[in-house]
Amino acid sequence: MTAQMVKELGEAARRAARALAMVVPEVKNRAVTAMADALWSGRAAILSANALDLAEARSQHHSPAVLDRLTLDEKRIEKMAAGVRQVATLPDPVGEITGMWRRPNGLLVGRMRVPLGVIGIIYEARPGVTADATALCLKSGNAAILKGGREAIRSNRVISRLLSDTAIECGLPKGCVAFIDSVDREAVTHLLQLTGLVDLIIPRGGEELIRAVQRTSTIPILAHDKGLCHTYVDEGADLTMAEEIACNAKVERPGVCNAMESLLVHERVATDFLPRIIRRLREFGVEVRGCPRTQALVHDVVPVTEIDWDTEYLDLILSIRVVGSFEEALAHIAAHGSGLAEAIVTADHGRAMRFLREVDAGAVFVNASTRFTDGAEFGMGAEMGISTQKLHARGPVGLTGLTCEKFIVFGEGQVRDSSK
Numbered sequence: 001m002t003a004q005m006v007k008e009l010g011e012a013a014r015r016a017a018r019a020l021a022m023v024v025p026e027v028k029n030r031a032v033t034a035m036a037d038a039l040w041s042g043r044a045a046i047l048s049a050n051a052l053d054l055a056e057a058r059s060q061h062h063s064p065a066v067l068d069r070l071t072l073d074e075k076r077i078e079k080m081a082a083g084v085r086q087v088a089t090l091p092d093p094v095g096e097i098t099g100m101w102r103r104p105n106g107l108l109v110g111r112m113r114v115p116l117g118v119i120g121i122i123y124e125a126r127p128g129v130t131a132d133a134t135a136l137c138l139k140s141g142n143a144a145i146l147k148g149g150r151e152a153i154r155s156n157r158v159i160s161r162l163l164s165d166t167a168i169e170c171g172l173p174k175g176c177v178a179f180i181d182s183v184d185r186e187a188v189t190h191l192l193q194l195t196g197l198v199d200l201i202i203p204r205g206g207e208e209l210i211r212a213v214q215r216t217s218t219i220p221i222l223a224h225d226k227g228l229c230h231t232y233v234d235e236g237a238d239l240t241m242a243e244e245i246a247c248n249a250k251v252e253r254p255g256v257c258n259a260m261e262s263l264l265v266h267e268r269v270a271t272d273f274l275p276r277i278i279r280r281l282r283e284f285g286v287e288v289r290g291c292p293r294t295q296a297l298v299h300d301v302v303p304v305t306e307i308d309w310d311t312e313y314l315d316l317i318l319s320i321r322v323v324g325s326f327e328e329a330l331a332h333i334a335a336h337g338s339g340l341a342e343a344i345v346t347a348d349h350g351r352a353m354r355f356l357r358e359v360d361a362g363a364v365f366v367n368a369s370t371r372f373t374d375g376a377e378f379g380m381g382a383e384m385g386i387s388t389q390k391l392h393a394r395g396p397v398g399l400t401g402l403t404c405e406k407f408i409v410f411g412e413g414q415v416r417d418s419s420k
Contacts, residue, residue, distance in 0.1 A: 012175030065255030115141030132382035227257030362395030
């Protein structure tokens with residue numbers, strides 16, 4: 001029964017995607033704007049459903065990080081609606097023509113940006129993803145199939161219904177927003193097998209979910225690995241700035257993927273910087289785990305282990321390492337980073353530029369917190385997630401990342417000479 005239901009949603013989404021690709025920007029923008037309004041006007045129903053989800057999650061003793069991602073309040077719904085509204089104001093990538101060039105035979109060759117088609121989004125306790133993903137998919141001309149986690153089933157049900165009903169009322173094709181209203185895990189497996197109906201799968205969640213999707217899917221995947229983000233405090237850095245950046249990156253919202261998990265400090269500033277930053281972090285309840293050099297400078301630091309360097313805590317825990325050089329910091333990041341986001345605090349322009357060039361991550365920061373790794377903060381409106389892959393999109397995935405290019409060719413009767 002579940003398999004048939006998922007297949008029917010896929011078939012309806014495929015039909016909707018063909019029609020949606022032809023919808024003009026003005027109609028899509030009106031629909032997305034109306035969806036934002038619907039989220040706000042429907043906030044009472046959303047909050048009621050979310051309260052039930054939260055009560056069940058607490059009874060099952062989910063972690064603070066899960067509860068934080070699951071929780072909605074008026075402020076978060078307002079932010080959710082604002083992100084959707086911003087998507088409506090962004091330039092529409094569909095139909096954009098780039099790179100036209102003339103061939104010797106007179107052919108005019110170029111590229112046009114087009115929707116991917118049908119996108120399946122699999123996510124856990126993040127009801128905000130329902131709104132972000134729907135707005136981005138529809139604006140970029142794609143149909144969306146949403147499969148949220150058990151923890152947020154009630155919240156997602158209400159949000160997806162508000163969005164789908166509004167989209168159809170505004171003239172978008174029926175089936176363009178599909179919600180798999182089931183907590184059956186087999187529903188995910190069936191979605192991952194819809195080759196020919198679904199063009200891309202985007203999983204958003206923990207490492208276990210990502211790996212399970214990668215093992216099972218017969219459809220291309222756009223995913224992010226865990227968020228092992230580092231901040232490196234360079235020699236000669238402004239230590240007051242470094243303290244603010246490091247503190248923000250760790251404590252502002254520790255349960256998200258762009259929070260800092262490891263702090264690297266150059267030995268020439270460690271004596272001055274480590275006591276003050278550790279004191280500040282402890283005021284926020286952060287447990288500090290440090291290398292031997294860190295322990296020698298600050299008492300009562302928990303000894304760090306090799307496992308810590310590769311652990312995404314998603315909690316008020318931080319590992320610290322004193323490094324002897326800029327190159328040692330780069331080597332540590334190369335060995336332990338996940339490719340999501342990395343930051344340097346430095347006053348040296350040359351090392352800042354080297355950091356930007358040499359660090360392999362979707363977002364690289366100079367003198368700013370890794371917490372800015374976010375589509376909305378980058379001016380992209382909402383985001384589909386943060387890709388640590390290099391094909392076909394990397395970093396926060398917005399509208400352009402949900403399209404691809406096809407070649408377009410203008411001729412004047414040219415035919416190919418088979419003798420050449």
